[in-house]
Amino acid sequence: MIIRDFSEDDRNALRNIYLVSRRQTFSWFDTSGYTLNDFDKDTEGERILVADKDGAILGFISCWLQDNFIHHLFVHPAYINQGVGKALLSEAIAMLNKPVTLKCLRRNENALAFYRTQGWQIEEKGEGKPGDYFLMSYQ
Template structure:
């Protein structure tokens, strides 16, 4: 797939909020679904740089956000029907200076598919912690 990676238009933010809500409810099955709300997206992405991945036909497959002051990938979410088709990898490649820049993220340990994706993408576990959604691995991509 030839993914188009770009900044979202203001009118597309609702679509990204839909993806954020749906993927969290589908994936984080150990968390009460009512804890996730549509408006979370707008609160959780304030001040972050954002990219979306779309098909050449314009269908949005997913998005990624970066908290630039700490080179911290805060979110990378891909709709279920597009998972495993390269959208996540394309989003990572869009990061400034990838793969020559060090990046960090947190990945919930129970999210085994995402954890496997990050490990396959070159991230390594550099610590652990606990959040409201459960235990997580702190993961770091060390620049080449």
């Protein structure tokens, strides 16, 4: 598996991963309004890294560079628990200035457990349109 920069050829695969993963993960939301095009608007202006294994796109991470903020980390459900998220997160941390931050929905217990195992700390609690979240940081 390699982690590389996004290319336009990746767009359809990433749209699919974003849609399928959110529908599966966010079971407490009404996800019926999610569309493939959500990826385009939700990552606009961000740097996107892609996990690629022999041409198969396994997942992605998108970052808002100006704020050293990780906005999205999604792995295709078929590749969860195979080191994809860890590899993407490590590469993003390496390209950003510390501290790096992200928001994780409080109800997303699997993601919270993952970030904690990777050394992330909860800095504060917040409320937002998609739900209550934790602001987390990596020093």
